[in-house]
Amino acid sequence: MAIKYYKLLDMLQRQGLSKGQFAQMTDLSSATVAKLSGHRPVNLEVIDRICKVFKCQPGDILEYEEDKLS
Numbered sequence: 913m914a915i916k917y918y919k920l921l922d923m924l925q926r927q928g929l930s931k932g933q934f935a936q937m938t939d940l941s942s943a944t945v946a947k948l949s950g951h952r953p954v955n956l957e958v959i960d961r962i963c964k965v966f967k968c969q970p971g972d973i974l975e976y977e978e979d980k981l982s
Contacts (some may be wrong), residue, residue, distance in 0.1 A: 917948045920962065920973035938965050 924934050935945045938961050947954050959970050966973070 914976050914979050915953070915974055916951045916977045917974050919975060920948060923966070923973065938962055 924931070929937070931942075931945050931949065934940075935942055940958065940961065944954060944958055948958075959974070962968075962973055963970060
């Protein structure tokens with residue numbers, strides 16, 4: 913998958929939030945938080961919820977990274 917959530921993970925670290933606190937704030941399941949941590953696909957409702965809680969734009973929490981060909 914070419915969508916990466918490094919920006920989100922960095923933001924959580926800078927704010928001193930654990931993944932559990934993040935899940936509670938955004939009302940996301942631990943499975944969804946694990947998907948974000950593993951840079952796996954999530955639906956746009958998840959992105960919408962995160963952006964509402966943190967008052968940010970999608971580009972503030974994710975980025976496109978071109979897949980590397982083997």
